[in-house]
Amino acid sequence: MNRLSEEQVLQLAPDASSLKSGKDLANVKKWLNFKYNERVLWGEMQGSGKDPYRTQIDLVSTAFKCSCPSRKFPCKHGLGLFLLFARDPSVMKQTDDEPTWVKEWIDKRQAKAEKIVEPIVEIDDKTQAKREKDKLKRENERLALVQAGAAELELWLKDLLRGGFLSLPEKGSGFFDKTAARMVDAKATGLANMVKGFTKINFYNGTGWHSEVLAQAAGTFLLLESFKNIEKQTPSVQEDIRSLVGWSQKKAELLEDETGEKISDTWLVLNRLTEHEDDLTIQKHWLFGAKTSHFALILDFSYKNTPFSNLLVAGTWLDAELVFYPSNMPFRAVIKNQGATKAQFHPPVSSSHNWQKAQEAFVEKLILNAWADELPQILSQLTVAKHDDMWFLQDTEGGLMPISRLMSFEKMMQLLALTGGKALDMAVLRVQDTVVPLGVFVDNNYKIIKI
Amino acid sequence: MKAWDEMVKCALLGTEKMPLQVAILPQNIQKILEKTDKTDSEAYFLKAAALTWTYRRAGQMPDKTPLPSISAAPDETLKFAPPQYISLLKRLFDSGTSRFPQLFILFFEKMVEKNYVLTPENVYDVLNLTTEPIYRNHKTLISRVVGERGRWLTQFNEAWQMPQVQSFDAVWAEGSSADRRLALTDYRKTDPEKAFNLIKGAWQEANAREKKDLLKILATQPQNEEWTFVQAIYDDLVQEKTPKAITQEMKEIAVGLLLNNPSSDLYKKVAERLKKYVVTKKTFLGLSSKNTLELPTESDDFLNGTVMKYEFGHGFTPSTNELLTEYWFTYFLNRMHPSVWEDLLETDDWQRILQVLEDADRLITNNRKRQRQSFKWHISTALGNHRYRQGVFACLKTGKNSDYQTHILNALSNDELEKYFIDHIDIGEVSNVRNHLLRENWRWSSTLSLYILRGIIARKNETYNNIPFAINSAAFFDSSILSELYALSKLPQSDWQLQQQHNTLIMPLIQFLEIRKEIESF
Numbered sequence: 001m002n003r004l005s006e007e008q009v010l011q012l013a014p015d016a017s018s019l020k021s022g023k024d025l026a027n028v029k030k031w032l033n034f035k036y037n038e039r040v041l042w043g044e045m046q047g048s049g050k051d052p053y054r055t056q057i058d059l060v061s062t063a064f065k066c067s068c069p070s071r072k073f074p075c076k077h078g079l080g081l082f083l084l085f086a087r088d089p090s091v092m093k094q095t096d097d098e099p100t101w102v103k104e105w106i107d108k109r110q111a112k113a114e115k116i117v118e119p120i121v122e123i124d125d126k127t128q129a130k131r132e133k134d135k136l137k138r139e140n141e142r143l144a145l146v147q148a149g150a151a152e153l154e155l156w157l158k159d160l161l162r163g164g165f166l167s168l169p170e171k172g173s174g175f176f177d178k179t180a181a182r183m184v185d186a187k188a189t190g191l192a193n194m195v196k197g198f199t200k201i202n203f204y205n206g207t208g209w210h211s212e213v214l215a216q217a218a219g220t221f222l223l224l225e226s227f228k229n230i231e232k233q234t235p236s237v238q239e240d241i242r243s244l245v246g247w248s249q250k251k252a253e254l255l256e257d258e259t260g261e262k263i264s265d266t267w268l269v270l271n272r273l274t275e276h277e278d279d280l281t282i283q284k285h286w287l288f289g290a291k292t293s294h295f296a297l298i299l300d301f302s303y304k305n306t307p308f309s310n311l312l313v314a315g316t317w318l319d320a321e322l323v324f325y326p327s328n329m330p331f332r333a334v335i336k337n338q339g340a341t342k343a344q345f346h347p348p349v350s351s352s353h354n355w356q357k358a359q360e361a362f363v364e365k366l367i368l369n370a371w372a373d374e375l376p377q378i379l380s381q382l383t384v385a386k387h388d389d390m391w392f393l394q395d396t397e398g399g400l401m402p403i404s405r406l407m408s409f410e411k412m413m414q415l416l417a418l419t420g421g422k423a424l425d426m427a428v429l430r431v432q433d434t435v436v437p438l439g440v441f442v443d444n445n446y447k448i449i450k451i
Numbered sequence: 452m453k454a455w456d457e458m459v460k461c462a463l464l465g466t467e468k469m470p471l472q473v474a475i476l477p478q479n480i481q482k483i484l485e486k487t488d489k490t491d492s493e494a495y496f497l498k499a500a501a502l503t504w505t506y507r508r509a510g511q512m513p514d515k516t517p518l519p520s521i522s523a524a525p526d527e528t529l530k531f532a533p534p535q536y537i538s539l540l541k542r543l544f545d546s547g548t549s550r551f552p553q554l555f556i557l558f559f560e561k562m563v564e565k566n567y568v569l570t571p572e573n574v575y576d577v578l579n580l581t582t583e584p585i586y587r588n589h590k591t592l593i594s595r596v597v598g599e600r601g602r603w604l605t606q607f608n609e610a611w612q613m614p615q616v617q618s619f620d621a622v623w624a625e626g627s628s629a630d631r632r633l634a635l636t637d638y639r640k641t642d643p644e645k646a647f648n649l650i651k652g653a654w655q656e657a658n659a660r661e662k663k664d665l666l667k668i669l670a671t672q673p674q675n676e677e678w679t680f681v682q683a684i685y686d687d688l689v690q691e692k693t694p695k696a697i698t699q700e701m702k703e704i705a706v707g708l709l710l711n712n713p714s715s716d717l718y719k720k721v722a723e724r725l726k727k728y729v730v731t732k733k734t735f736l737g738l739s740s741k742n743t744l745e746l747p748t749e750s751d752d753f754l755n756g757t758v759m760k761y762e763f764g765h766g767f768t769p770s771t772n773e774l775l776t777e778y779w780f781t782y783f784l785n786r787m788h789p790s791v792w793e794d795l796l797e798t799d800d801w802q803r804i805l806q807v808l809e810d811a812d813r814l815i816t817n818n819r820k821r822q823r824q825s826f827k828w829h830i831s832t833a834l835g836n837h838r839y840r841q842g843v844f845a846c847l848k849t850g851k852n853s854d855y856q857t858h859i860l861n862a863l864s865n866d867e868l869e870k871y872f873i874d875h876i877d878i879g880e881v882s883n884v885r886n887h888l889l890r891e892n893w894r895w896s897s898t899l900s901l902y903i904l905r906g907i908i909a910r911k912n913e914t915y916n917n918i919p920f921a922i923n924s925a926a927f928f929d930s931s932i933l934s935e936l937y938a939l940s941k942l943p944q945s946d947w948q949l950q951q952q953h954n955t956l957i958m959p960l961i962q963f964l965e966i967r968k969e970i971e972s973f
Contacts, residue, residue, distance in 0.1 A: 006538055007572075023545055029937075087538045158493035164465025211455070214462045218504035221497040355513035363509045370505050385518040398517035409608075410575065416607060417571045420524035420600050433511065447572065 004062075004343050006086045008313045011272065012062075013079055014072050015305065025080025028091050034081060035093045040106045042099070043081045055081050056105055062311050062341045065105055073307030142187050146227075146245060149186025153179070153195070154224050157217055165213045169203035183246075190246035194220040205405075215432070219371055236328040240369055243325065251309075251334050254323055261330050264321040264337075265289030266345065267296070270376055270427045271438035271448050272314040279304045285312045286376045286429065286438065287322070287333075290347040295376050296322050296333040310335060315439065315448040317345040329368035331375070346444045351378040351425055355399035362430055375430045376438060381423040384416055393435060396423065404434040407451075415449050418442060454480075455507050458500055471496045480506060524603035532567040539969055540569075544576060551963050552585045553926040558970050559589070559596045565973065568598030578604060578611045623649065632664045636671075643674050651680065659697040666704045673708060681708050682716055689762055702764030710786040711837075721783060722791050724753045728780075729795050742796045744811035747776050754779045784808075784829035789839045792830070801845030805830070831855035838862035847871065860887045869899045878906025878917070885920055889927065897931040904932055907956065908939065911948040918956045925963040933968075936961045 013019035024030075025045070032052055034043030039060050044052040053068040055077040064078035074082075085092060098106070123131075156179055160168075168175075176198045183192035194216070201212045226233070226241045233241065243249075254260055267287040275282045281302040288295055300308045312318065319339030324330035352358040358377050365372045384403075385394040391403040391412055403412070418424075418440050425441040429451075439448040457475045470492060473481055480502045489495050532540075536558075543554055562568070569577060574597045580586040581593055590613050594602055605611040617626075622634040639646035650665050657665060666684065669677055685705040691698055709717035730745045747754065754776040759765040765782055793799050796807055808826040827846070834842040835858040843862040846855045860868060868887060876884055888895075888903075895903070903924075907917040921928075940957050944950040 006541065020545075023542070088535065154494075157497060158491075161462060161493045161496060162465055162467050164463055164468065166463045166465075210459045210463055214455075214459050214500055215504055217462070217497065218500040222501035222505065225498065225501065359511070359513055366505070366509050383520050385520055387518050392518060394518060394520065395513075398515050399513040400516065400518065401513055413575050413604060413607065414572070416521075417574050417600060417604055420571065420603065421521045422523045442571075 003059075003089070004082070004086055004313060004316065004341070006083060008315060008343065009079065009082045009086045011313050012074055012082070012311060014074070014302075014307065018072050018074075018076050018079060021076035022079025022083055025076055026083035026087065027080075028084065031081070031084075034084070035095050036085065036089065037094060037096050037098070039110075040098065040102055041081060041085050041092075042102045043077075045077055045080075053077055054101055056102055057082050057085075058106060058109055060340045061109075061338050062313065063109065064311075071307075072305070074311075145186050146188045146191075149183050149188040149191060150224050150227055150245070152186070153183060153188075153191055153220070157221055157224075161217065165210070165217075168198075168213060169209070173199040188246040189248075190244045191220075191223070192246070194223060194244075212432075222370060234328070236326060239326040240328050240371075243327070244371060249325060254325060254334055255336055257323070260326065261324040262321055262336065263289060263292055263294055263296075263324070263333075264319075265291050265294065266342070266347065267318045267320055267322070268349070268446060269312050269314045269316055269318060270446075271429075271451055272312065273451055281305075281308075283308055283310075284374075285310070285314070286427075287318075288349070288376065288378065288427065290317070290345075290349065293350045295331065296324070297331050297374075298322075298335065299332060313341060315446055317342040317347075327369070329365055329372060331372075349378060349425065349441065351380040353380055354395040354397050355379070355401050356397075358401075373430070373432065376427055377430060378425065378427050380425045382426045382428075383423045384419055384421065393426065393428065393437070401428075402434045404431050404436045406431070406436060411449060411451065415440070418447055418449070455503055458496075458503060461496065462500070466492050466496050471499060473499075476503065477506060525599045527568055527599050529566050529568045529598060531570050532562060532565075536562065536567065536973065537570060537573060539966065540573060540577075542966065546962060546966075548580060548583060549585060550959070551925060551966075554963065554966055554970065555580065555586070556589060556592065557926075557967060559592045561970050561973050562596045563592065567596075569596055569601065571600045574598070574601035574604060577601065578608070582610045628661060628664065632668065635665075636668050639668060639671075647674065647677055647680075659695070659701070663697060663701045663704065666701055666708075670704060670708060673712070678709075678712055678715055681705055685709060685717060688764075694761070694764075699760075699764040699766055706763050707786055710783070711788055713788050713790055718788065718791070721787065722794060725783065725791070725795055727753075742798070742807065744796075744807050746774075746780055746811060748774060750775060781826065781829045784826060785832045787833060789830065789833045789837055789842050799841070801842045802849055804842070805845055805849055825854060827854045828856065831859050835859040835861055847875075857884050857887060860884065865890065865893055869896060872899065873902050878903060878910060885924075889924060893927060895927045895929055897929045900927075900929040900932045901935060904928070904935065904960075908952060911952055918952070921956055922959055925960055926967070928960065928964060930964050930968045933961065933964050936964070 010019060010022075013022055028034075030045060032044045032046055034041070036042070036059070039058070041057040041059055043055050045055065047053045047068060051067075053066055055064075055066045055068075055075075057064055057078060064074035064082075066075045066077045068075050068077055070076065176195050180192040180195040183189070183195060197216045197220075198213065201209050201216065203209045223241070223244055226237075227245050230238050230241050267289050270286040270288055273284045275284070283300040283302070285298040285300070286295065287298060298310055298312065300310050302308050318341050320335050321337040322333040323336045324333045352361060358379055361377065362372075362375065365375055379393075379395065381396045382393045385392045385400065391407070392400045393403060394400050407415070415437050419442075427438040427440075427446075428435040429438055436451055437449050438451065439446050441447075454475045454477060458471065461469045461471050473484065476484070476499060480499065483502060484495070484499055487495055487498055540558060543551070543558060546554075548555070577593060577597055578601055581590050586593065594605075594613055597604075605613070619634050619638050622630050626634060635646055635649065638649075646668075650668065654662065654665060662684075666681070669681060673681065685702065688694070688698055688702045688705060694702065706717065709715040710721060712718055728744055728746055729742050731740045731742050733740050750756065752758070756775070759779050759782070763782065765779070792804050792808075796804055798804065805827055808830060812826040830842070831846055831854075833839070834846060835856055838861060840862050843859045846859055860871070863871060868890075872884070872888070903921070907921050910917060936957055940953065940961060942949070944953050
């Protein structure tokens, strides 16, 4: 059975108000009934309507269903019931006798998990030829637009350089947003992201931003040059360049693609980062495969609070088959088949022995993809060290890696509280020249650091 | 990497002002750039930067300047709290740290009782409580529950650190006057004999203000030999022909102490001088006699300004429309041990004593517009201070609430107080007596809890006053009222006042009592 901790259940809340409401509903007095067995948890709660809301939770692969009208996912009823269960399952009756409404849902889910039947739609040759022609036309039109955008961006970079970067802090984010918007118009969203990268630089941290601005400009120019010379690259490098410039492959297409790289493993969800950009919420989950030692990034998007398609819980293990986006360095992936979530699982985890080895592994990734960043790594026996007001992670041989200043005081204290100054295996995220600790292995249990 | 730093300088100033010097670049990069067109200097620079950026990232090696490692936290000697404790702690944090601090304290006390410490994941939030004013006095308790890991963590945040407790000797030797006074006051509670010796030793060297402070320290429960010391100080003070203000202040403190003690010389002397105001009157047929009190309307040889000033340090003037003799008499009513009236009036019947005071009051103030409290109100100060139960009960039996100071209720036991509240206090008047309801370590009985709750619920138009009182007193309610609260929570909230009661009183009380019940069940 999948028995998540209270902390893990709370991660599933789609927003703060659902979190609060869910906590309020984690009260036995608020439920008319609730029961569970090895595969499913269900309960009924009297809402404002005539009939009680029926809430169901798949305990094997963590999924929710509720008859309430909420568009949030999971809804507060699902969260409340799951939280109640996480706190103390002994308050609930365990039974194999499932009501029909529960049995139908959970049976259907299990059947779906076991066999995915793809609908076959037959298309005649003429229609197919027309579709391909239209597609090619659209692609050519887009390519022309992107090329024009890339040329404009190159000019913008050169102008910026000619005048010097010293005046950039005075320009404000609007200056960059304008150029980023031009790139969006040119259907080069990746290039727009490169421009937005300038706005993420902290121009008020002394002279630290000087090097960061040049690095951002260099990385952008490298991409523009690579895009100009894309035909000279191998197909997998071409995929990376196209992806970085702004072409994206649809998730459904990727799942259908038989040639895509697939890896089945028990994956440790190393951590989660949620970022907001206007109406868009981006969720990043970093995964680590216990058998294959492969790392993966699951990106999920929510526009105006629509539900995320993946319900992953940081700090748990997950049986899943991942399909990786075509790349010279396969890293970003989607979940093709999701199995059981395991809150308690302790396989041996392979790790780099020191920063030297970790750096070598990182360079191997850079050879495959020059823009690679935000890559997770697992290292053994790291201790926290401090020099002046900078924090470091130190390996057993004295190798040091600075901890990103993105780590707030609170998070640093949480890291210290977990480690207690002892040398522990840790998962970290390489962010430029620094690291962000993702989690620590304490007595074989993986504990996440909230980032 | 020097080349990169040089390129950063060029980029900051701009290629127009500071063109790139190719010679600074690594040989490998120079070689790649050989075939690049140099006429477009910006493109050339950006290409060089792109190459150098990649070269630099790939070649960067971790720093190997070992830093002194942080010493590891000691291993815990106590067990970690079970998951249900942690779960409850999280719910407490969810309800806010300032809403029910009593529950946090109760929870921590339970942890200490059970010899548990918090798991490392939770020490940060709990340590952070010590930065909030309401928890500052509980740092020691918090330090205990955060365990070795939490105590180790305090080294990284000054705000979490426990105050360094200086020894008494150190404070006494080097502390400021205020610190010395506070330390000596505390020290007197544990070693009164040594504290008294220190006061005696410091007396001669002390200036007038310090002497006043030393005298104040003796004001709480003086010990036997201290009385002689205070009397001697008083005797010295009254010798001053033209007393300064500070002398008067000291005199008043000493008088206050001595009049409280029936065996002191001053007490005896004053009792003797008060005798002349006691008049024995025969009853109608002359078969029995009654002692009554008659105060002069004009100053006499005792109740006069000079005596009051020089002997008692009492230099204030009364408010308008008040007889001076009456005003000075109240000075003794307030301060003297209540037993003096039993001796003077030759009765231990306090109803009689109160009646005599009331009659004297009326006699003097007849036809006057009064702006002050009665003699009964003044004697209640002394009765309350001395917890003089026989007088207190008589006061409560005979008078209205406005006739006496409510602090006489301090003389009652919890059970007596509860009965008194239920019999005499309407919840609408609770604001007058609420402090008495909040006695330390008192859990109201089920009956009193219900009485208060129902009183507040019934007065829905006074929720503004009563609800904050009920919420601040949540810790005093008995958990047995939960069933009543559940029933109330289900009633329709037909108007905004009921809705307000539901949201701000009933539901928070339910939450509080449920959590408290859970903590107590651990």
